[in-house]
Amino acid sequence: MPESSSVLSIRELCKSYGQTVAVDHISFEVGRNEIVGLLGPNGAGKTTTINMILGVLEPTSGSISIESVDLERQRSRALQCTNFAAVYAPLPGNLTVYQNLRIFGMIYSVKDLSRRIEELIEQFELKRFRNTKAGVLSSGEQTRVSLAKAMLNRPRLLLLDEPTASLDPSVAQEVRSQIRDFAATGHGGVLWTSHNMYEVQEVCDRVLFLSKGKILLQGDPRTLPREHGKESLEELFIALAREPLMATERVS
Amino acid sequence: MTFTRTSAIVLRQFYLVRGSVSRLVPMFVWVGVDMVLWGFITRWLNTVSGSGFNFVPAMLGAVLLWDFFIRVMQGITMAFFEDVWSRNFLNFFASPLLISEYLGGLVLSSIATSSVGLTVMLLLATGVFGLSFFVYGALLAPYIMVLFMVGIALGIFAVAMVLRLGPASEWFIWPIPAVLSPFAGVFYPLATLPVWMRAIARLLPPSYVFESMRAILAGKPAHVSSLLIGASLAVLYILLACWFFQGTYRHAVRTGLIARYSAETAS
Numbered sequence: 001m002p003e004s005s006s007v008l009s010i011r012e013l014c015k016s017y018g019q020t021v022a023v024d025h026i027s028f029e030v031g032r033n034e035i036v037g038l039l040g041p042n043g044a045g046k047t048t049t050i051n052m053i054l055g056v057l058e059p060t061s062g063s064i065s066i067e068s069v070d071l072e073r074q075r076s077r078a079l080q081c082t083n084f085a086a087v088y089a090p091l092p093g094n095l096t097v098y099q100n101l102r103i104f105g106m107i108y109s110v111k112d113l114s115r116r117i118e119e120l121i122e123q124f125e126l127k128r129f130r131n132t133k134a135g136v137l138s139s140g141e142q143t144r145v146s147l148a149k150a151m152l153n154r155p156r157l158l159l160l161d162e163p164t165a166s167l168d169p170s171v172a173q174e175v176r177s178q179i180r181d182f183a184a185t186g187h188g189g190v191l192w193t194s195h196n197m198y199e200v201q202e203v204c205d206r207v208l209f210l211s212k213g214k215i216l217l218q219g220d221p222r223t224l225p226r227e228h229g230k231e232s233l234e235e236l237f238i239a240l241a242r243e244p245l246m247a248t249e250r251v252s
Numbered sequence: 253m254t255f256t257r258t259s260a261i262v263l264r265q266f267y268l269v270r271g272s273v274s275r276l277v278p279m280f281v282w283v284g285v286d287m288v289l290w291g292f293i294t295r296w297l298n299t300v301s302g303s304g305f306n307f308v309p310a311m312l313g314a315v316l317l318w319d320f321f322i323r324v325m326q327g328i329t330m331a332f333f334e335d336v337w338s339r340n341f342l343n344f345f346a347s348p349l350l351i352s353e354y355l356g357g358l359v360l361s362s363i364a365t366s367s368v369g370l371t372v373m374l375l376l377a378t379g380v381f382g383l384s385f386f387v388y389g390a391l392l393a394p395y396i397m398v399l400f401m402v403g404i405a406l407g408i409f410a411v412a413m414v415l416r417l418g419p420a421s422e423w424f425i426w427p428i429p430a431v432l433s434p435f436a437g438v439f440y441p442l443a444t445l446p447v448w449m450r451a452i453a454r455l456l457p458p459s460y461v462f463e464s465m466r467a468i469l470a471g472k473p474a475h476v477s478s479l480l481i482g483a484s485l486a487v488l489y490i491l492l493a494c495w496f497f498q499g500t501y502r503h504a505v506r507t508g509l510i511a512r513y514s515a516e517t518a519s
Binding site: 017047048051054055056057058075076077079080084086088089090091092093094095096099102103104106107108109149 | 254257259260263264268271272339340341342343344345346347348349507511
């Protein structure tokens with residue numbers, strides 16, 4: 001079967017809690033070899049969207065397909081080709097780096113797991129932490145372990161929720177470079193959330209601006225600010241975050 | 253359903269127990285203490301009662317089987333609490349892991365840890381206090397099986413409750429066996445109980461096991477039919493516990509509780 005051009009397809013996705021609408025009928029796709037930035041102020045609905053894609057939050061309506069597999073109907077199969085890293089989901093700190101990678105490799109049914117673990121330990125420079133408990137590592141080192149776990153199954157869809165939030169600029173640059181390599185060389189796509197607009201501009205092929213659960217804008221992060229009369233992506237972000245409705249009227 | 257994913261849960265538990273004295277020691281220390289304590293109590297009762305009744309199989313055997321039931325239940329809850337304490341729900345539940353695979357892993361972990369406790373108890377009870385399980389005959393295996401199944405059912409029910417009510421509710425779980433023991437007739441015949449307690453006892457599979465045990469020791473025929481009722485109830489409770497866990501999990505996914513578990517509420 002030929003590969004579909006998109007690894008993630010979201011249609012009319014909606015999540016509400018009683019009268020409160022967290023995500024309001026959003027639709028978007030993440031293409032193969034594409035890095036899509038999901039931007040928005042705190043409470044915009046980014047993490048809610050990611051949680052729905054990860055199958056830990058049931059949408060009120062709408063559909064999510066990962067590699068053309070419907071998440072609701074075939075949850076395990078869809079998540080088999082997905083993985084994620086997020087600052088709020090650290091790996092168990094009472095297991096060593098190797099033990100964590102071994103256990104999650106088994107959960108994701110990774111073939112030739114021992115070799116894959118060694119590759120990732122090498123790739124993320126974790127050799128000297130191999131037998132160190134994850135909980136005693138620095139936040140930067142823990143992020144690298146989380147990213148190694150996220151790469152275990154060579155995911156078709158990689159979800160990264162603020163992956164560089166606790167990293168120093170040097171390590172953050174390395175991580176960005178590894179994510180870019182992942183998207184460029186493999187068959188997967190990346191959905192990335194970040195509050196660092198410099199990073200987004202450097203890494204993402206396309207960005208989606210989310211505010212109050214709706215997608216207000218989308219486009220190339222390098223050209224989008226100018227198209228909407230702003231100097232930088234950060235300026236555009238601030239305008240949209242402060243006055244989303246007025247800003248979209250002004251920029252459209 | 254893949255066995256590899258289920259094995260991952262067991263392997264995680266193995267890694268944790270292997271690397272931690274505080275997890276390893278309780279697996280056999282408390283059951284060992286119970287055997288020593290009740291071993292001497294039953295010896296003393298044998299000397300003072302003068303009735304010729306042997307308290308060792310009646311009481312020490314009962315304590316052993318009851319402790320085994322508790323260990324099975326706690327084997328499941330402890331493996332689950334590891335995910336609560338390490339805030340690992342998101343990593344596990346946002347993966348291809350199925351609920352059946354996860355529960356299967358908890359059950360297998362419990363079999364491994366409770367077997368350690370059972371072995372220690374058997375060594376002490378038979379080696380030091382002369383308890384012979386030959387007096388129970390072939391029924392010993394179904395006794396252990398029924399108590400094992402109830403331990404599994406109660407363990408799954410308990411973890412579902414903690415999943416629903418939040419991490420702090422683990423304190424509801426520890427006293428459950430103690431609350432059930434007066435109704436289960438571990439140490440005395442059910443006829444000793446008032447009518448309302450007997451009615452509850454009939455719903456508890458362990459009560460059938462202990463009644464049957466006492467019948468054998470009294471030289472009466474074993475209550476095989478009532479043991480079958482106990483086994484049927486145990487199977488029913490496992491199915492109900494799995495259904496309850498599945499329902500609780502679905503509720504947690506619907507409300508977003510899984511992703512915000514430490515907050516103990518999705519609202």
